[in-house]
Amino acid sequence: xxxxxxxxxSPARRSTQDIVVLGAGxxxxxxxxxxxxxxxxxxLIDRHPLAGCEASGNPQAIVYPKLSxxxxxxxxxxxxxxxxxxxxxxxxxxxxxxxxxxxxVVPESDKIKSDFEIIGQRFKDQPxxxxxxxxxxxxxxxxxxxxxxxxxxxxxxxxxxxxAICQQLLSLHQIPLIKAxxxxxxxxxxxxxxxxxxxxxxxxxxxxxxxxAFGCRQFQQTDFLPVSQLRGQVSQIPTNTAISxxxxxxxxxxxxxxxxxxxxxxxxxxxxxxxxxAVRTEDHQTNLDQICSTDAGIANAIxxxxxxxxxxxxxxxxxxxxxxxxVGAVPDLTQMIKDYGSLRHNAKANIEAGGSYLPNLYxxxxxxxxxLSYAPLSAEILASELxxxxxILDEDxxxxxxxxxxxxxxxKKKRL
Numbered sequence: 001x002x003x004x005x006x007x008x009x010s011p012a013r014r015s016t017q018d019i020v021v022l023g024a025g026x027x028x029x030x031x032x033x034x035x036x037x038x039x040x041x042x043x044l045i046d047r048h049p050l051a052g053c054e055a056s057g058n059p060q061a062i063v064y065p066k067l068s069x070x071x072x073x074x075x076x077x078x079x080x081x082x083x084x085x086x087x088x089x090x091x092x093x094x095x096x097x098x099x100x101x102x103x104x105v106v107p108e109s110d111k112i113k114s115d116f117e118i119i120g121q122r123f124k125d126q127p128x129x130x131x132x133x134x135x136x137x138x139x140x141x142x143x144x145x146x147x148x149x150x151x152x153x154x155x156x157x158x159x160x161x162x163x164a165i166c167q168q169l170l171s172l173h174q175i176p177l178i179k180a181x182x183x184x185x186x187x188x189x190x191x192x193x194x195x196x197x198x199x200x201x202x203x204x205x206x207x208x209x210x211x212x213a214f215g216c217r218q219f220q221q222t223d224f225l226p227v228s229q230l231r232g233q234v235s236q237i238p239t240n241t242a243i244s245x246x247x248x249x250x251x252x253x254x255x256x257x258x259x260x261x262x263x264x265x266x267x268x269x270x271x272x273x274x275x276x277x278a279v280r281t282e283d284h285q286t287n288l289d290q291i292c293s294t295d296a297g298i299a300n301a302i303x304x305x306x307x308x309x310x311x312x313x314x315x316x317x318x319x320x321x322x323x324x325x326x327v328g329a330v331p332d333l334t335q336m337i338k339d340y341g342s343l344r345h346n347a348k349a350n351i352e353a354g355g356s357y358l359p360n361l362y363x364x365x366x367x368x369x370x371x372l373s374y375a376p377l378s379a380e381i382l383a384s385e386l387x388x389x390x391x392i393l394d395e396d397x398x399x400x401x402x403x404x405x406x407x408x409x410x411x412k413k414k415r416l
Contacts, residue, residue: 003340003349003350003351004351004352004353004354004355005336005340005351005354005355005404005408006328006355006398006399006402006404007354007355008329008354008355008356008357009353009354009355009356010354010356011357012190012359012360014206014207014360015206016041016206017039017040017041018040018041018043018205018206018207019035019040019041019042019043019205019206019207019208019209019386020042020043020044020045020192020194020203020205020207020208020209021035021042021043021044021045021208021209021211022045022046022182022194022208022209022210022211022212022215023044023045023046023210023211023212023213023215023365024044024045024046024048024050024051024052024053024166024170024177025051025052025054025055025056025162025166025211025212025213025371026052026056026162026165026166026371026372026375027211027213027364027365027367027371027375027378027379028044028046028051028209028211028212028364029044029051029052029165029166029169029170029175030169030375030376030378030379031209031211031364031375031378031379031382031383032044032169032170032173032175033169033170033172033173033175033379034379034380034382034383034384035209035383035386035387036173036174036175037173037383038383038384038386038387039387040383040386040387042173042175043175043176043178043203043205044170044175044176044177044178045177045178045179045180045182045194045203046177046178046179046180046212047179047180047181047182048179049177049179050163050167050177051163051166051167051169051170051177052162052163052164052165052166052167053163054213054315054316055213055232055315055316055317055318055371056162056163056166056371057162057163057313057315058161058162058234058265058313058315059161059234059236059260059263059265059313060098060159060160060161060257060260060265061159061160061161061162061371061372062103062157062158062159062249062251062255062257062372063082063085063086063089063103063157063158063159063160063372063373064103064251064255064369064370064372064373065078065082065103065105065130065152065154065157065251066078066082066370067079067119067123067130067152068115068119069115069118069119069122073324073396073397073400074322074323074324076397077324077374077397077400077401078370078373080377080393080397081370081373081374081376081377081378082154082157082373083129084376084377084380085157085372085373085374085375085376085377086156086157088376089158089160089165089376092160092165092168093158093160097160097161097164097165097168098158098159098160098161099158099159099258100156100157100158101158101159101247101248101249101258102141102153102154102155102156102157102158102247102248102249103153103154103157103158103248103249103250103251104133104138104141104142104146104151104152104153104154104248104249104250104251105151105152105154105250105251105252106138106146106148106150106151106250106251106252106294106295107148107150107151107252108252108253108294113149113150116132116150116151116152117132117150119132119152120132120150120152128155128156129154129155129156130152130153130154131152131153131155132150132151132152132153133150133151133152133153134149134150135147135148135149135150137153138150138151138153139297141153141247141248142246142247142248142250143245143246143247143248144242144243144245144246144297144298144301145297145300145301146250146295146297146298147295147296147297148252148295148297153248157249158249159249159257159258159265160372162371162372178203180194180196180202180203181196181197182194182195182196182202182203182212183195183196183197183199183218184199184218184219184220185208185219185221187358187359187361190206190359191204191205191206192204192205192206192207192208192360192361194208206360207360207361207362207386208360208361208362209362209363209364209382210222210330210361210362210363210364210365211363211364211365212365213227213316213317213318213365213366214227214228214229214316214318214365216318216363216365221330221358221361222330222363222403224333224406224407225326225363225365225366225403225406226320226321226406227318227319227320227326227365227366228272228318228319228320229275229316229317229318229319230270230271230272230316230317230318230319230368231269231270231271231272231274231275231276231277231314231315231316231317232267232268232269232270232271232314232315232316232317232369233267233268233269233271233279233280233283233284233286233287233312233313233314234265234266234267234268234287234312234313234314235265235266235267235283235284235287235288235310235311235312236263236264236265236266236310236311236312237263237264237266237288237302237305237310238262238263238264238309239259239262239263239264240301240302240303242300242301242302242303243256243259243264243298243301243302243303244259245301246258246259246264246301250294250295250298251294252291252293252294252295253290253291253293253294254266254267254268254287254290254291254293254294255267255268255291255294256291256294256298256302263311266287266288266290266291267287267290268287268369269283269286269287269314271283275316276314277314277315277316278314279311279312279313279314280314281307281308283312283314284307284310284312285307287312288302288305288307317367317368317369317371318365318366318367318368319366319368319369320366320368321406322400323368324366324400324401325364325365325366325367325374325378325401326363326364326365326366326401326402326403327363327364327378327381327382327401327402327403328362328363328381328382328385328401328402328403328404329357329358329361329362329385329403329404330357330358330361330362330363330403331355331356331357331358331403331404331407332356332357332358333407335356336355336356336404336407337407337411337416339351339353339355339356340353340407340408340411341411343408343411343412344411344412344414344416347412347413355404362382362386363403364378364379364382378401380392381393381398381401
């Protein structure tokens with residue numbers, strides 16, 4: 001029983017189509033584009049002068065496939081997001097941004113190998129989406145001599161340069177980017193005021209979408225969200241005669257991309273509790289170890305590498321406890337706890353009250369290492385709701401992404 005906590009019992013009316021989106025990474029730019037396509041007047045604000053300067057700044061990011069033989073919420077969303085993303089990015093690939101080269105996933109264990117066999121059977125009638133390949137076919141499609149006995153091949157996926165995608169979206173939809181470092185937001189006289197580093201309001205808007213990843217924690221209105229900042233470093237290795245033959249992205253314990261400008265991207269580390277964007281030699285080693293452990297054929301093709309010759313980039317992912325993004329209206333935490341407090345005593349209590357939400361405040365964040373894969377669908381979900389369109393996801397899946405889900409779970413588990 002979900003009750004009606006996701007339904008705003010007294011929604012604030014909007015008198016204008018003006019919206020500010022805070023954050024110009026892939027989440028913010030896809031959101032701004034989706035809103036603009038629906039007739040909203042969107043302004044984008046970021047602390048950098050160009051879009052895609054932080055977590056979206058890696059040179060080669062993957063539309064990463066993650067399927068499961070189970071029908072749980074996470075794999076269902078992964079499937080929907082991946083299929084949507086492959087269609088969304090096709091025009092960019094056709095322009096020569098990145099490459100729709102296909103993605104091969106090789107199993108990391110016997111258990112995952114068994115899962116792949118089930119997945120291959122489940123999708124056997126959708127070869128254009130995914131195929132279960134034997135070793136001979138893996139070697140043919142990848143271009144190198146892989147050792148894996150089987151793997152999944154996604155022909156419609158590939159890699160992209162996220163910053164270029166972000167900047168293209170703004171140019172295509174004529175969305176202005178305003179440079180400002182927003183430190184605080186307040187709701188005054190039916191409008192959201194955004195305050196910069198000088199503590200003065202630099203922008204006001206009736207409707208605000210927060211899409212600045214872990215930056216949402218600095219605002220009193222969204223600091224309850226259980227997001228984490230997780231460092232990731234990508235390394236770039238020089239190509240050689242053997243590995244230059246690689247035609248697809250390959251994923252397993254690590255990933256490797258086809259070469260671009262003589263370099264292959266490999267990665268990425270997961271450094272919890274480490275807060276530096278400086279590139280570290282030990283993380284280059286971790287990335288090399290992971291990709292070489294993915295398949296002996298990759299290790300043979302890469303050959304010996306000198307760590308000090310490698311380049312790379314590090315930044316932060318915004319992750320959630322359940323690995324699903326946070327998309328939707330921001331709850332009024334105090335009022336929601338008051339209205340739904342009886343869940344502490346009876347997790348199955350039927351509460352007639354609807355939810356209480358802050359007026360015209362929304363959020364889209366928490367995509368972890370799947371930003372490129374999740375952002376287009378998450379943006380579409382949010383924009384369609386703001387436009388009053390019919391829901392595009394099943395209700396249980398939509399609630400699994402809702403910003404209020406954590407509060408409801410915590411009440412049921414007596415954490416609040």
